[in-house]
Amino acid sequence: MVTISLPSNQRARLRKCLRRAGRREIGGILMGEQVAPDHFRIVDFSVDDKTGTAAHFVRSPEHHAEALEGFFCRTGSDFKRFNYLGEWHSHPSFPVRPSQEDISSMQSLVNGERDIDFSALMIVRLRCFFLVEAAAYMFVRRAAPGQVSLTS
Known part of the structure; x- marks a missing residue:
């Protein structure tokens, strides 16, 4: 089973973003470090706090591409250790389970032509x-999605 660690500093930053957003959905991309086989640690995340509504979020690719580029610069472009981990968004009024639209979007991402073999989705x-x-x-190319062990 895949494990993703959400360190306390990232959890605190996320809490601040969620407070500011109130009842609007927000989200972005997750940038992580592979600390062991099937174990990743969230090192950074981008936030698009402008485009969400009370029940819907679609991220702006341009904004998050800049965040990813900055992350790669800060980590010396060590792609085997530090890389894109996935997506995240909030469900302020709903359970932290993916909707049918979330599942469809993530499956399109990993089964599409962008050369992404897997992608995590964290809902908060x-x-x-x-x-x-x-x-x-976790969404993996040509496989059913599965839940991930999320630790502190």
Whole structure:
């Protein structure tokens, strides 16, 4: 099983973003470090806090491409260790499970022509104004999506 670690500094940053967004969905891309086979740590994430509505989020590829390019510069373009890990978005009014639209979008991403063999999807929401509730799912080319072990 794949494990993704969400360190406390990233969780705190996420909490701040979710508070600012309120009831609007926000999201972006996850940038990670492979720390062991099938174990990744979230090192950074981009945030598009402008385009979401109360029940829908679609990320702007241009904004997130800049974030990814900056991440690669900071990590010395060591693609085997540091790379794009996946996508994330909030479900402020819904459970932290992917919708049919989320599943379809992620499957199109990994089965498409962009040479992405796998992509994680992390869905988050803020509970009681301070508790970050999160779940992650892995989408792999030509395979059914599966839940990921998400740790601190």
